[in-house]
Every structure is written in structure tokens, then in C-alpha cells.
Amino acid sequence: MAQEILSFIERKSPVHSLSGATKLIIFILYSTAAMLTYDTRVLLGLLVISIAIFIVSKIRIREIGFIMAFILAFLLLNNIAIYIFSPQEGVKIYGSSHVLFEIVGRYNVTLEQLFYHLNITLKYFVVIPAALLFIVTTHPSEFAASLNKIGVNYKIAYSVSLALRYIPDIQRDFRTIAQAQQARGIDISRKEKLLKRLKNASSIIFPLIFSTLNRIEVISNAMELRRFGKKKNRTWYNEKPFRKADYIVLVAGSLILVLSLVITFYDGSRFYNPFL
């Protein structure tokens, strides 16, 4: 139950002082670039930029170590699963086969397959620093303001901020209920059988969900009394105005996206093929 989640880390750095909207836009541009490309050169370039920004942000690896361990485990499992299901995927994509050694049946190790796995892993590594940084350097209350600024309806932006605001509360409720139920002998750990665990889990979920429905009632009444949503716009207490640095970063970010797409697609394929 001691799982940790990422949260805002207060610090003075150029990345922290950027407006939340800028970081959100850059994060979106960056993930789009990393999502679309499979070009190893572009991925490596993006990775270098990611690491550079990470160093500038003064966030220490130690502070996000737990999540890195999680991601590495996830990546490893994913790579193994891909290999088991499709050991010839690389050969299919790159259209050639340099066999290093055979294992059994269709399972052999080819340079193409290794290269494909390298690309999948890189693709992941490129996005991680951007996403992590966005989360740990943007204050949650500023996040709603940023969403609103990039054109999301303020009511939706407000519900995102409600979600962020209430996650700790609901987590605490969940712990209380789970401990109360465990004190009564209801076990949801690995020791129980799967079906029994499912049944036990629901005895925690039910009180949690019904207390939530009440909470929705209370909060919406409070907001209604304060005339929420009667006007077209609203102002945000935590909004940061755009400064020169924001414009520079935005222009640079867009250039990187365009450049990476051009490099990726000018030869007509998402993949960079070193085997030709």
C-alpha cells in the first residue's frame, strides 16, 4: 500500500519559472513528436534535449527514483512480451534479416529485432523526462489555469483541478476504509484467491463510492451557492503571465517538432533503416 505518486517539487529553476501553459504546450508538442516518429536519429536527438532540460530543472534523479524503477520494470516486461509474441517484427519492418544466433523455431536473435527493441525503448525514454518534469515543476493549481489558457473550457479545466485537489482526500478515505475492513478480516492482498479478492475488493469500493456520491452533492451545492459558471470567463489566482522566456521556449519547441517530423517523413517512412 506504500505506493508513491509524483507530485510538485518546489525549487527555483528556469523550468519552474516558465508559465504552466508553456510547459503544457511543450509537453503536448513533445509527446506528439515522440509518438509519430520511429526515426532513431530523431529519437536520439530528442533524448539529448530531454536530458538537457532535466539538468536545467535542478530536479535530482533521487527524487523521482521510485518512478524510474517502475518505468524500467514496465519497459523490460513490455520488451519481453513483444519478443515472445513477435520475434520477427524487426525483420518485417526493416525488410532484411541479419541473424546473430538461433534459439528455437522462429525464435532467433536478429540485428533488426534488437534495433526495433532499441527504438521502442528510446521512444519511451524520450517522453519520460518531459512528462515527469511537467508534473513535478507545475503547481497543481496553476495547471487548471494553463488548461484554460490553451483553450480548454474553464468548466472542464475546473473539473481537472477538482480531481487534483481531491485525489489526496479520496486516497485518505480509501486507506481508512481499507484498514477498517482489514481489521474485520477482509484481505485483498496476494494471499487470497483471485475471485475472493475481487469480492473483498468490492467491500472496500462500495463505501468509498457511496461516500463519493455524497461528496459530489455537497461540493456542487457549495459551488452553486457561489454562482459558479454564471459568467463566460473566470480569472485564476495561480495564473502566471507569459514572459519573454515563454515565447522563446514555445518557438523553439515548435521548431523541434517540425524539424523532427521533416527528418522522419522526408524519405516516406516512419522508420530509419540502417540496414539498407
Added chain:
Amino acid sequence: MKRLSIKTIVAIGIGAAVFFVLAKFVAIPTGIPNTTIQTSYAFLALMAVVFGPIAGALIGFIGHTLNDALSYGSVWWSWVIVSLFIGLFIGLLARRIDVGNGEFGKKQIISFNVIQAVIQAIGWGVLAPILDVIIYAEPANKVFAQGIFAGISNIITVGIIGTILLAAYAKTRTKSNSLTKE
């Protein structure tokens, strides 16, 4: 957007938070990598039926994005879109189930389960793998196996927990025409 009531907005916010907590703490591992039995989808189905398609779609989208971002550090967009799809369509199709008036009998149970099974089968079995292949260029048979497995386990969890949740919710509502003249 004008018609978005305050209650829906709050339901989206709090719903996404609960979805996040459930996905994080009450997910039961199955042994297949990155695939767990998600109790959060039963909750999503309940919220979609009670608060409508917009709430369902946004709870799925925001909740899933937050969970991916805060616990993995990056967002697996193809599956996030599936959560949005499931919330939206369960909300749309289950409109006829008038659970707010305390009606949740055999007929409603059957139609709810048919709706959720069909939508989740499309979502996990077709939409998720196709998006995985398009966005991440993963091997088709791997993502289809993952998708089908997630689909089956989610259909069963929503079928059991979701149905019980809705029935319990209906009991907390006052039935219309429930008063009799003495």
C-alpha cells in the same frame, strides 16, 4: 458546453479522482504484463449511467491520463482514448436505464450488461490494439492478445461489480410513483 451543469462538472472532477485511486490501489494483477483487473471500470460505468455520456467520457479520459502520468510518468494515449470511448458510449446507450428513479430490475440489468459488454468488446478488442499498432507500431498479435484479455476481464468485472453498484445505487434513490394513497 452551456448545458454542462455544476453537478456534472463536480462529478467529472471527483469521479476522475476516484477513478485514479481505484486504478492505482484496487487493481488486481493478472500475470500478463501491464494488464490488471481494473475495478475502476465498474465505477466508470456507474458514473456514465448516473451522470451521462459527457461525464463518463471525461472521467475516463482525465482519470486514466492522471493515473498514467502520475504513476508511470508518461501517458499511453491509445488506451486513454479507449477509456474515453467506453465512458462516452455507456453513457449514451444506457440513457434509457433510468437508475435515478430507483428503477433497476431484471430488464435494466440485462440491457446494462449487453451494452457494457458490446462497448468494451469493441473498445478493448478492436480500438485499443488498432491504436497501439498505429501509434506505437507494436506487433499486432501482442496488442490483440493484451486487448482481448483486458476486454474479457473488464467485461466480467463491470458485469459483476458494476451491476451490484448500480443496484445498490438505485436502492438509495426514491422510486417515482412510489407513494400510494391510503
